[in-house]
Amino acid sequence: MIRLSDKQAFASGEERDVYLHPEDHSKCIKISNVSPSEDFRPKGLRDWLFWVTRGCNSGYFDINYTDDLFCRQLRQRNDPEVFKHIPRCYGLVDTDLGKGLVCELILNEDGSSCITMKQYIQKHGAIADAIVIRAVDDFLNWLVVKNIFLREMGGTNTFFQYKKNGAVKLYHIDAVGCLDLIPLANYWDWFSRLRIRIKINHLRRRKIRIRKT
Numbered sequence: 001m002i003r004l005s006d007k008q009a010f011a012s013g014e015e016r017d018v019y020l021h022p023e024d025h026s027k028c029i030k031i032s033n034v035s036p037s038e039d040f041r042p043k044g045l046r047d048w049l050f051w052v053t054r055g056c057n058s059g060y061f062d063i064n065y066t067d068d069l070f071c072r073q074l075r076q077r078n079d080p081e082v083f084k085h086i087p088r089c090y091g092l093v094d095t096d097l098g099k100g101l102v103c104e105l106i107l108n109e110d111g112s113s114c115i116t117m118k119q120y121i122q123k124h125g126a127i128a129d130a131i132v133i134r135a136v137d138d139f140l141n142w143l144v145v146k147n148i149f150l151r152e153m154g155g156t157n158t159f160f161q162y163k164k165n166g167a168v169k170l171y172h173i174d175a176v177g178c179l180d181l182i183p184l185a186n187y188w189d190w191f192s193r194l195r196i197r198i199k200i201n202h203l204r205r206r207k208i209r210i211r212k213t
Contacts, residue, residue, distance in 0.1 A: 002023070002093055002094070002095045002096070003096050004019050004029065005096045005097055007019050009031075010028075013156070016033060016063065016064070018030050019031065021102060021105075025105070027090065027102050027104060027105055028102075029093065031095065032062055034062075042061070046181065047061075049181060050181055063174070064100070064101040067175075067176060067177075068091060068092055071089035072089075082146050085139050085142055085148075085170055086171065087103045087105070087171065087173055107161070109161070109162065109163045110164060114162070114171070115160050116155065116158060117155060117156075118154070118156050131166065134168075135160070135167075135168040138169075140200050140203075143196050147196070148176070149196060151175040151178070152174070153203050154203050157174045157175055158170055158172050158173075
């Protein structure tokens with residue numbers, strides 16, 4: 001069992017706290033703070049239907065479980081390019097804070113913390129830097145080509161990773177895979193790519209403004 005209770009989380013979100021892996025500083029451990037209990041029962045019609053269609057598996061209400069599940073499914077494609085813009089997952093581990101998901105730690109090349117897309121836009125407004133524009137386009141094109149379905153796009157889940165040579169690469173760190181009530185995107189590639197393109201168009205209209213020069 002990995003001891004984390006005497007460690008300080010270096011990042012926290014709505015559903016998880018993130019700790020540096022005490023035995024491997026190239027990895028982090030994500031601890032869910034909304035994990036379902038053993039006697040979990042869903043509330044509301046939508047959650048009941050979701051639970052029943054997943055074989056009454058309460059794990060689908062735990063983001064660590066679903067992230068691990070979808071990362072294992074991606075590994076089965078035997079294509080390293082599917083992890084070009086998302087961190088690799090290394091499975092669930094026991095910690096003294098509960099089950100944790102071990103993931104690749106994404107930092108800038110100089111070891112500093114990455115900024116999120118939300119932080120970048122708040123600071124710079126419309127994106128004018130040609131290097132960043134190319135990085136955004138590369139990320140969004142990759143989503144379609146590799147058929148990577150993201151439940152949430154942009155905002156605090158998408159990181160800008162800076163290289164020492166000034167290059168920029170985008171990483172999406174959370175909420176990978178389709179969890180629709182009827183997850184058609186998990187069965188039909190054409191439908192998944194359609195949904196991905198719709199999400200990209202929404203992102204470009206609502207969140208990303210490219211300043212033309």
